[in-house]
Amino acid sequence: MTRTFTYALLLRGINVGGHRKVPMAELRTVLSELGLGDVRTHLQSGNAAFTSDADDEAALTRDIERAIAGHFGFSVGCIVRDGAYLNAVRDNCPFPAAELEGKQLHVTYFSEPVGPERFTSVEPAAFLPEEFRLGDRALYLYAPDGLGRSALGQALSRPSLFKGIVATTRNWNTVVKLAELTSEETDV
The missing domain is CATH 3.30.70.1280 (SP0830-like domains)
Structure with missing residues (x-):
């Protein structure tokens, strides 16, 4: 078989x-x-x-x-x-995905595991109400005004944070699809 x-x-x-x-x-x-x-x-x-x-x-x-x-x-x-x-990424979302629009929630997929030490230069409190959480080879980003207007999204997309790995982001609608x-x- x-x-x-x-x-x-x-x-x-x-x-x-x-x-x-x-x-x-x-x-x-x-x-x-x-x-x-x-x-x-x-x-x-x-x-x-x-x-x-x-x-x-x-x-x-x-x-x-x-x-x-x-x-x-x-x-x-x-x-x-x-x-x-992919189903685990969807199911383990730390944000209330069912209550949000697809443009408000994004997942950055990583080619390998990424620890919190990569993000020590990003001060989460400076970006509220935007937030991010790490998952298994993924980062969840809540951006209430969408990724295009997200200061946190910009801070998290600096190439220096992802040196040596592949990282690519999808909106929640695509994550679900x-x-x-x-x-x-x-x-x-």
């Missing part, structure tokens, strides 16, 4: 301001050519779901990053996470 896992792929920093263009149809082709199954994309900002019998997220990430660089001619930081993880797209695992 072969187990098939459903994953989400999150690409960092593509299709922003006309730079680093990755058309979703081409991304689907690249992923399919790697032998990944049931490839789907969500929005134009670098979200995909696929199935694979591989259970090694790090190896899948390396393979996908190489394929994207080979096809598009530039490197893109990628994060691959399975459905169980990625969990839905990756909910099914099957035994064949």
